[in-house]
Amino acid sequence: MAAAANETMPAGTGVARWDADPILSVEHLTMRFGGLVAVGDLSFNVGRGDITALIGPNGAGKTTVFNCVTGFYKPTEGRIVMRHGPGRQEEAVREVTASGLRWQRKGPGGVYLLERMPDHEISHKAKVARTFQNIRLFGGMTVLENLLVAQHNHLMVASGYTIGGILGLPGFRKAEAASIDKAVHWLEQVRLLDRADVAAASLPYGAQRRLEIARAMCTDPQLLCLDEPAAGLNPRESAELNALLRLIRDAHDTSVLLIEHDMSVVMEISDHVVVLDYGVKISDGTAEQVRNDPKVIAAYLGVEDEDEIDVPEVQEDIHHIAEHQAGHDGDSGKGPGA
Numbered sequence: 001m002a003a004a005a006n007e008t009m010p011a012g013t014g015v016a017r018w019d020a021d022p023i024l025s026v027e028h029l030t031m032r033f034g035g036l037v038a039v040g041d042l043s044f045n046v047g048r049g050d051i052t053a054l055i056g057p058n059g060a061g062k063t064t065v066f067n068c069v070t071g072f073y074k075p076t077e078g079r080i081v082m083r084h085g086p087g088r089q090e091e092a093v094r095e096v097t098a099s100g101l102r103w104q105r106k107g108p109g110g111v112y113l114l115e116r117m118p119d120h121e122i123s124h125k126a127k128v129a130r131t132f133q134n135i136r137l138f139g140g141m142t143v144l145e146n147l148l149v150a151q152h153n154h155l156m157v158a159s160g161y162t163i164g165g166i167l168g169l170p171g172f173r174k175a176e177a178a179s180i181d182k183a184v185h186w187l188e189q190v191r192l193l194d195r196a197d198v199a200a201a202s203l204p205y206g207a208q209r210r211l212e213i214a215r216a217m218c219t220d221p222q223l224l225c226l227d228e229p230a231a232g233l234n235p236r237e238s239a240e241l242n243a244l245l246r247l248i249r250d251a252h253d254t255s256v257l258l259i260e261h262d263m264s265v266v267m268e269i270s271d272h273v274v275v276l277d278y279g280v281k282i283s284d285g286t287a288e289q290v291r292n293d294p295k296v297i298a299a300y301l302g303v304e305d306e307d308e309i310d311v312p313e314v315q316e317d318i319h320h321i322a323e324h325q326a327g328h329d330g331d332s333g334k335g336p337g338a
């Protein structure tokens with residue numbers, strides 16, 4: 001996947017890679033809260049094997065999109081298609097849509113209509129994992145326990161939903177050992193193995209953020225959704241996060257969709273960037289394309305007339321604003337105490 005990460009279009013197709021091989025398609029998504037249209041007729045694709053960033057000013061609708069994708073909200077309208085296996089699988093998507101079913105599996109492939117599925121099915125069957133803007137670890141449990149709890153479903157299956165677990169039947173013991181191996185693997189990846197036995201709440205903020213990502217990865221997701229993973233991190237921790245997300249994409253075959261205000265993270269690691277403003281898409285392309293899009297610049301600065309913008313200077317301003325915003329977020333309830 002990584003090898004393809006810098007090529008926007010597969011040779012000779014003229015179609016962006018994320019449109020040719022989307023792991024996730026958000027199609028005509030609308031979410032209304034009473035009279036407020038938080039997201040209006042939004043469509044975009046998340047490419048298989050890509051890091052995709054969803055960005056936009058405060059209140060643009062990013063978290064609402066995440067909540068629809070992960071089953072926390074039922075969209076007012078629209079379809080959200082998750083695909084296991086390559087390609088668009090158009091016929092399977094048509095079949096499952098018409099059938100009224102929630103998903104259809106065929107061999108290694110599968111099509112899942114997330115707007116029809118409850119959140120636990122989205123995580124266990126469609127293989128979509130998420131982290132939250134405000135950290136949601138089990139603070140009183142140890143670091144290791146947090147990663148084992150994430151694999152609870154797998155262990156329940158191994159116990160046959162009986163007291164097989166308590167009795168230590170061989171199948172369960174094997175599954176339990178595999179769960180510990182996986183937890184240890186991810187603790188190594190996020191550099192927390194030496195903290196495995198401490199309470200999660202006692203970790204510094206940046207380490208808690210890494211633990212959240214490790215916990216999500218212990219569910220073996222095909223798509224990892226991260227809500228502001230760099231919020232409150234210092235520059236060194238931000239650089240470590242970039243490396244971790246690249247490793248997740250390249251070595252673990254997991255696609256990543258992230259909401260992020262820190263433009264240094266977005267521009268450095270994203271293969272694809274989608275920009276929202278007032279619940280609608282205003283730009284969609286590579287980081288480079290989006291960075292130079294006057295509509296994006298105008299949205300971030302609240303400028304009405306794009307013709308008045310002196311682009312290079314404004315880009316500098318955007319960078320400062322993004323930095324300021326990230327710092328401000330860290331002080332306003334998105335930090336460890338939140």
Ligand SMILES: Nc1ncnc2c1ncn2[C@@H]1O[C@H](COP(=O)(O)OP(=O)(O)OP(=O)(O)O)[C@@H](O)[C@H]1O
Binds near residue numbers: 036038058063065
């Ligand atoms: N549960 C809700 N009930 C009512 N309005 C909501 C709800 N959730 C979000 N909204 C509104 O929908 C709009 C989009 O909010 P959302 O949180 O999705 O934006 P965002 O882009 O994630 O913002 P931020 O960057 O500040 O987190 C906002 O006007 C918000 O007030």
